[in-house]
Amino acid sequence: MSKRTSTAIVPAAASSLTLAVPAVGNLDAYISAVNRLPMLTAERESELARNFRERQDLDAARELVLSHLRLVVSVARQYLGYGLxxxxxxxxxxxxxxxxxxxxxxxxxxxxxxxxxxxIKAEIHEYILKNWRMVKVATTKAQRKLFFNLRSMKTGSGTLSAGEVDAIARELNVREKDVVEMETRLSGKDLALEAQTDDGEEQYSPGAWLAAPQADPTQVIEARQRDRLQGEGLARALEALDPRSRRIIETRWLRDEAEGGTLTLHELAAEFGVSAERIRQIEAKALQKMKGQLASYV
Known part of the structure; x- marks a missing residue:
């Protein structure tokens, strides 16, 4: 839909709906027209929704869509800062x-x-990610989260201070260097940072950047199972190991850089006075035992 074209919208890929909004002269006229469309009462909305779900009544679906076009206009206005x-x-x-x-x-x-x-937000997000060339380097979930939240979280127009970077990183649960990097990308949006083409562009589903993941029951169940597995399940699996096996698993798999990093087979072999091959065998047996312990948490 361009500034001077008809506003009739019939996206075949979106659904089986056929929505026809009378053509108007420009965007301002379109916005004025949708703002004059009547809003629905809760009772009327439920009635139309049932008609569509139970009888595939396209007229009911059309009325539901038309009555909420003003919501789309309002949401889309929030994303004008991306230059689209x-x-x-x-x-x-x-x-x-x-x-x-x-x-x-x-x-x-x-x-x-x-x-x-x-x-509505998910489709707009996907459009921005596909068309704003700066965002084509934002390929991870954390980077996309930063991209859509960093601007609103900045308190001023200048560069973020060290304290602001730390606060944003904590709130979004990302690394401080990711915040600094994304701020640099956003502040330099007129520069092409890469020559990537649209060929092979990664496709994203709406569930990937939902503003409220807790609204999706599938994600809620998966998150609870994952948390239980990583917390209670892992602790019990480690408790089932003998001290030597637990030491090997913890130092080979569970230590981060702050704790000294992981140890090699040879380092552990020197610590326990056995061969590296023996350490590998103990590790394999311990992992197999932990797998059995964790099976009930999957």
């Missing part, structure tokens, strides 16, 4: 809205506006 056209941001957000309508379940007791918000 407002009209394009709105169109991507509209695709996210239609995906949300397709998946919306009125029986969960949540209004569509709340459910659709992260789907």
């Amino acid at each position: 056209p407002h009209a394009d941001l709105i169109q991507e957000g509209n695709i996210g809205l239609m995906k949300a309508v397709k998946r919306f379940d009125p029986e969960r007791g949540v209004r569509l506006v709340s459910f659709a918000l992260h789907w």
Whole structure:
């Protein structure tokens, strides 16, 4: 959707919906038009959602989408600082809205506006990541998290102080050097840092950068299982080992640089007065025993 083109939106890949907004002259007219569309009561929204889920009533889906177009406009406005056209941001957000309508379940007791918000943001995020060349170096989850939060967390327009870097790193659970690096990238957004083309561009799903991961039951269950495995399960598995085996596993696998780093087979062989091959055998047996202990936590 460009500034001067029709605002009819029919993204076939998003869903089976056919949404036709009357063509208008420009973006301002489009925004004015969607702001005049009536909002739905909770009762009407539930009725339409049930009609769509149970009978695939496309007219009901269309009304749900139309009544929330103003939400997309509002969300898209928050991302104007990335230098991308407002009209394009709105169109991507509209695709996210239609995906949300397709998946919306009125029986969960949540209004569509709340459910659709992260789907709208997810589509806009993906569009920015694919089209803003500076972001093509932000390939990890931590870097994407920094990219979409760093600007709002800065208290001023200048360079971050050491204290601000530390505070941001703690809040986002990332390394301080990642904060400094991302600030440098963002402040130099007019420079092309790499010559990467769109060929082979990595594809990201909306669940990868959801603003509220706790809203996804699958992620909640996986996170709980992972935490239990890493905490209680690992502790019990280590307790089941004899002192020598536990020492070998801890120093070979569980120590970080602050604790002196991991030890080699030869270093442990010298410590226990046996061959390196014997240490390897003890390690393999201990790992196998721990695997059995951890099986009940998976």
